[in-house]
């Protein structure tokens with residue numbers, strides 16, 4: 001029997017087996033209610049020839065699944081949410097558990113991936129903190145450099161009329177480009193130009209779960225109704241715009257990292273989030289359209305790589321030569337909070353820049369407490385002190401079980417709050433929304449105090465009333481002042497000081513920036529790098545006020561936001577510049593250049609970078625290889641390159657099954673080869689991480705094999721300097737690498753030896769060092785991280 005016929009029959013036959021299996025369980029409606037979205041990958045060449053298209057094949061297989069049960073006849077609308085046909089072959093659909101099980105058992109079905117819902121990673125989400133502006137101007141100015149490169153931004157869409165997306169002086173659209181502008185009622189095809197060369201939207205996954213979108217609240221088009229996508233796109237590749245500012249703050253030139261690169265917007269995020277089935281469709285389309293870089297400031301869920309639609313899509317994109325940078329997440333400063341951690345993704349955390357927006361609190365006792373704000377409206381009366389209260393009613397009562405100090409909607413009593421400055425605690429609702437609650441209750445100002453979890457990191461917001469943000473310990477101090485002053489009336493005011501430049505220290509790792517260790521593969525250090533992510537000035541839509549809250553009627557061409565969402569597009573733009581300078585570099589080579597040239601000191605003259613959440617020195621778990629250094633990354637000397645087959649070896653060494661490896665890579669892996677008798681740490685990564693389990697051992701050792709490729713001077717001699725983690729012995733062989741040509745690859749081996757240390761059961765200790773190769777002109781640095789764990 002021809003293989004196609006066998007498979008075809010399987011499709012017809014297999015539903016019968018479920019119908020008998022499920023015939024005793026009565027109502028199909030019950031089963032229906034449990035339907036969830038799955039992404040299904042199939043072997044595309046298994047399509048029986050009687051189906052003219054894959055789509056018809058998928059449709060028919062789905063209706064075959066359903067017909068066997070007492071369901072109404074197939075609806076006229078398609079049961080398919082999306083079909084995928086480029087980097088991924090298959091479809092997404094809502095399936096009951098039993099349907100999923102049946103599909104999964106079919107031989108030509110490679111995988112079923114349950115959909116996750118992701119979110120954009122600004123710090124608008126209440127649990128997060130942070131904001132910073134970048135002055136990336138300088139690199140490569142307005143030359144034509146980078147104009148052949150296309151950055152695909154997978155996000156909330158775009159506001160195309162912004163000056164940041166102007167196409168003046170740009171050449172014709174690159175000839176390789178296959179994308180287009182999808183026109184809609186509010187998005188005519190003239191919205192695209194030679195700067196914004198593509199715009200598409202993907203909402204079927206969103207609507208299949210939430211029902212049809214309400215078009216008075218969001219645009220069924222690539223147009224951005226949130227602001228996040230406009231902001232990230234202009235950070236990656238916005239044109240020079242002068243003057244730019246938000247409500248008078250951060251006045252100056254606004255420009256993206258790669259001002260001449262082209263942009264393509266792929267809208268996947270909607271009012272309730274970003275759905276994997278839509279995200280995968282965007283990747284699938286973007287790679288086929290011909291993007292060079294994908295920027296993804298979206299994430300939030302950590303699952304094994306083979307069940308993670310983003311990790312899978314990113315692997316396929318990278319396999320096609322597309323660089324993928326993704327935000328690390330805003331779940332910091334706790335350990336293990338980093339997301340988007342697959343080793344083929346460049347994972348970007350957030351640092352501060354040397355600009356801030358001081359807005360200090362002055363208390364009645366004369367004490368000045370530092371705060372930050374980008375409030376731009378009428379100030380408080382100079383010299384006047386205002387009554388200060390904590391929370392919002394005389395009883396300190398609660399709304400829905402939450403203390404009124406959170407300033408939730410309806411929790412403030414206007415009789416109590418009127419004319420006063422209110423101290424509110426972070427949490428539950430967004431920072432700017434608390435200001436709106438205070439304003440509505442007739443308060444004159446707000447002081448927003450971090451919780452213990454937020455620490456001392458501060459985010460400046462465009463508040464709707466005079467308001468400032470203070471750290472957790474400052475919050476304690478103000479509360480103490482209020483309760484001590486209870487006999488007299490506690491008073492305060494807020495002193496807005498505008499924009500301050502040349503702030504030291506900077507950069508500092510932003511409190512909210514998600515941290516390692518890597519929760520899935522501890523042997524791969526994540527995040528990879530940090531980039532500016534606090535108080536970043538970038539383009540903003542006309543439809544929404546700078547706080548994003550509906551009652552905020554202010555309009556501004558630029559807005560200041562914070563988050564790893566803002567850090568990621570800096571690296572996306574930088575990657576486009578690196579690719580323009582080095583068209584032959586792979587995504588891994590680009591990441592290597594960014595990592596080995598990153599710095600870990602701040603602008604105080606050699607001091608180690610600090611962590612905003614504690615004020616202490618930060619570690620590799622906070623910043624990875626360090627803060628990106630655009631100029632140095634252009635000329636790294638050597639790169640650590642990684643091929644798709646190296647990633648397959650890595651997955652073998654991670655003990656994934658052949659089937660799971662295929663789910664990620666679409667490659668049939670033979671994990672039995674002698675070559676693969678290596679270990680996970682041997683992936684040719686630009687950072688080195690060893691994890692030792694002590695198990696009563698006295699001495700432990702491991703080795704790493706690495707390969708560097710010469711991209712600097714044809715004839716060059718590199719000498720190694722190893723800085724061992726304290727108490728450890730690190731040897732590198734050979735100690736000298738002699739290159740005779742460009743593109744030459746040389747291997748070296750790093751051995752790490754250590755004695756066990758005293759640790760209580762279940763605890764661990766991390767120590768860090770570094771390996772630096774230098775030819776006198778280039779320093780090629782890798783962090784070396786060793787973690788010792790005492791098993792329980």
Ligand SMILES: *[C@@H]1O[C@H](CO)[C@@H](O)[C@H](O)[C@H]1NC(C)=O
Nearest residue numbers: 212213214215216217218550
């Ligand atoms: C859509 O949203 C608007 C504004 O929020 C609301 O007034 C309207 O009732 C909504 N329409 C539907 C069909 O839900």
Ligand SMILES: *[C@@H]1O[C@H](CO)[C@@H](O)[C@H](O)[C@H]1NC(C)=O
Nearest residue numbers: 333455611613614615616617
């Ligand atoms: C920060 O440093 C201080 C002083 O060295 C130390 O007591 C504290 O534990 C450190 N905090 C953290 C979170 O490491």
Ligand SMILES: *[C@@H]1O[C@H](CO)[C@@H](O)[C@H](O)[C@H]1NC(C)=O
Nearest residue numbers: 523652653654655656679680
């Ligand atoms: C994979 O399995 C081998 C053999 O059981 C084990 O030694 C190794 O530590 C495992 N690797 C990982 C990454 O789990």
Ligand SMILES: *[C@@H]1O[C@H](CO)[C@@H](O)[C@H](O)[C@H]1NC(C)=O
Nearest residue numbers: 772774775776777778779780
């Ligand atoms: C390389 O690093 C060394 C030691 O930190 C430093 O003295 C030297 O200036 C660096 N060279 C370059 C080219 O950055």
